[in-house]
Amino acid sequence: xxxxxxxxxxxxxxxxxxxxxxxxxxxxxxxxxxxxxxxxxxxxxxxxxxxxxxxxxxxxxxxxxxxxxxxxxxxxxxxxxxxxxxxxxxxxxxxxxxxxxxxxxxxxxxxxxxxxxxxxxxxxxxxxxxxxxxxxxxxxxxxxxxxxxxxxxxxxxxxxxxxxxxxxxxxxxxxxxxxxxxxxxxxxxxxxxx
Amino acid sequence: xxxxxxxxxxxxxxxxxxxxxxxxxxxxxxxxxxxxxxxxxxxxxxxxxxxxxxxxxxxxxxxxxxxxxxxxxxxxxxxxxxxxxxxxxxxxxxxxxxxxxxxxxxxxxxxxxxxxxxxxxxxxxxxxxxxxxxxxxxxxxxxxxxxxxxxxxxxxxxxxxxxx
Numbered sequence: 001x002x003x004x005x006x007x008x009x010x011x012x013x014x015x016x017x018x019x020x021x022x023x024x025x026x027x028x029x030x031x032x033x034x035x036x037x038x039x040x041x042x043x044x045x046x047x048x049x050x051x052x053x054x055x056x057x058x059x060x061x062x063x064x065x066x067x068x069x070x071x072x073x074x075x076x077x078x079x080x081x082x083x084x085x086x087x088x089x090x091x092x093x094x095x096x097x098x099x100x101x102x103x104x105x106x107x108x109x110x111x112x113x114x115x116x117x118x119x120x121x122x123x124x125x126x127x128x129x130x131x132x133x134x135x136x137x138x139x140x141x142x143x144x145x146x147x148x149x150x151x152x153x154x155x156x157x158x159x160x161x162x163x164x165x166x167x168x169x170x171x172x173x174x175x176x177x178x179x180x181x182x183x184x185x186x187x188x189x190x191x192x193x194x
Numbered sequence: 195x196x197x198x199x200x201x202x203x204x205x206x207x208x209x210x211x212x213x214x215x216x217x218x219x220x221x222x223x224x225x226x227x228x229x230x231x232x233x234x235x236x237x238x239x240x241x242x243x244x245x246x247x248x249x250x251x252x253x254x255x256x257x258x259x260x261x262x263x264x265x266x267x268x269x270x271x272x273x274x275x276x277x278x279x280x281x282x283x284x285x286x287x288x289x290x291x292x293x294x295x296x297x298x299x300x301x302x303x304x305x306x307x308x309x310x311x312x313x314x315x316x317x318x319x320x321x322x323x324x325x326x327x328x329x330x331x332x333x334x335x336x337x338x339x340x341x342x343x344x345x346x347x348x349x350x351x352x353x354x355x356x357x358x
Contacts, residue, residue, distance in 0.1 A: 011281070011285055012285055012289065015285065017236055019254070019257065020236050020239045020240060020243065021235065021236060021239045023239060023243055024238060024241075024243060025231045025234050025239070027243065027246050028231060037248060038256075039248075050253060050256050050257070051260065053253075053257070054256065054257050054261065057257065057261065061261075061276060061278040062264065062268065062276050062279055064276065064278070067277070067278035067281065068281065068285065069281075077232075080234070084232075128215070128219060130213070131215045131219070132215060134214065134346075135214065135215075135346050137342070138336075138338050138339070138342060149226070149227065174227060175237055177227060178228065178237075178238065180339065180343075181223055181224045181227065182224055183343060184215070184343070184346060185220040186244075186245075187343065187346070187347040188217045188220075
């Protein structure tokens with residue numbers, strides 16, 4: 001939206017940053033309930049992910065928690081709490097309860113509860129890792145990080161210790177890995193479009 | 195032959211036939227690699243947004259309309275609209291002029307209908323989504339990555355064809 005060479009307005013930068021993060025969270029929460037996209041209304045309510053983000057930003061501004069560009073604290077932590085609280089209220093609303101949809105997360109939890117065992121998990125993790133060896137053949141750091149991830153090492157500090165690198169380096173490798181996995185996943189759709 | 199055997203083949207110069215991850219596996223891995231909601235960062239959010247496949251301009255226009263309605267509600271209650279909300283609306287108005295707001299939305303709807311898709315209905319089936327979400331992410335693929343991706347992409351196409 002900004003022209004090349006244009007000085008970025010700090011208020012706009014703050015608003016964009018918050019908007020992107022809240023939108024990511026809202027899209028994910030709605031997707032867990034089977035509603036994919038910004039404008040798909042949660043059944044039994046009149047609210048979509050975009051509405052939830054808009055209302056959260058509106059509440060922050062009206063209730064005095066945030067004034068973009070004035071150098072205050074990062075508004076995301078409080079904004080996330082507000083957004084998540086409102087989302088839970090939406091889900092709990094009686095109308096939605098009547099029309100409840102089992103989201104993929106619920107289904108996955110049920111499946112994993114009934115079928116998983118640690119031995120089976122380890123075997124599946126090993127199989128999954130093998131399938132990524134070739135796509136990540138030229139990125140041994142990403143492959144090492146993935147191996148740790150699939151073997152259940154979740155904390156960044158633990159990954160950094162195991163790889164003998166800094167936590168920031170782990171973050172950078174993880175971003176690269178996420179981007180590659182995302183591109184591969186997208187390539188399924190790109191291929192279908194051809 | 196076990197997994198180890200498949201890996202060893204690669205070193206012999208023979209074609210590597212190790213199974214590639216399926217789309218469902220890629221989706222599951224991606225979700226597990228992304229941070230928890232309360233720790234969301236811009237990069238990860240950009241990935242989620244691109245997968246949803248909606249243009250950011252449309253979202254920003256909707257945000258502006260939503261905040262305008264909130265300001266009108268406050269006024270209707272006889273209260274003063276907080277300066278933070280007024281400033282934010284002014285900021286959005288500078289970025290999205292009124293005359294563009296209506297036509298851009300209409301253009302988008304017509305364009306999407308012509309492309310045979312309805313915004314938000316089946317977003318994951320849109321192809322690549324808005325790539326500009328990554329322009330400030332600082333993540334770039336090397337030539338080697340791109341070459342590898344193209345090769346894998348070709349195989350995935352064949353694999354997807356087999357699964358259908």
